[in-house]
Amino acid sequence: MNCFMCKGTLEKKKVNYIVDLGETIIIIKGVPAKVCEQCGEQYFDDKTSENIEAIVNQLKRLPMEVSIVNYTEEVA
Numbered sequence: 300m301n302c303f304m305c306k307g308t309l310e311k312k313k314v315n316y317i318v319d320l321g322e323t324i325i326i327i328k329g330v331p332a333k334v335c336e337q338c339g340e341q342y343f344d345d346k347t348s349e350n351i352e353a354i355v356n357q358l359k360r361l362p363m364e365v366s367i368v369n370y371t372e373e374v375a
């Protein structure tokens with residue numbers, strides 16, 4: 300698999316995923332991703348995207364300006 304943007308090589312990495320919801324900013328640390336060596340574009344597989352969404356849905360209910368969590372695959 301190569302980068303859709305520039306056809307560069309993708310490298311497996313752990314990244315910090317930042318979601319800016321306006322009133323709340325959520326930072327998920329250590330998310331497994333494929334990152335383009337050339338342009339830095341990040342790709343997440345389906346399972347990871349689902350987990351990210353579940354984590355974001357949980358955290359955005361909290362009345363916090365910034366939430367920082369470690370990525371986990373066990374989202375209730």
Ligand SMILES: [Zn+2]
Pocket residue numbers: 302303304305306307335336337338339340
């Ligand atoms: Zn690229």
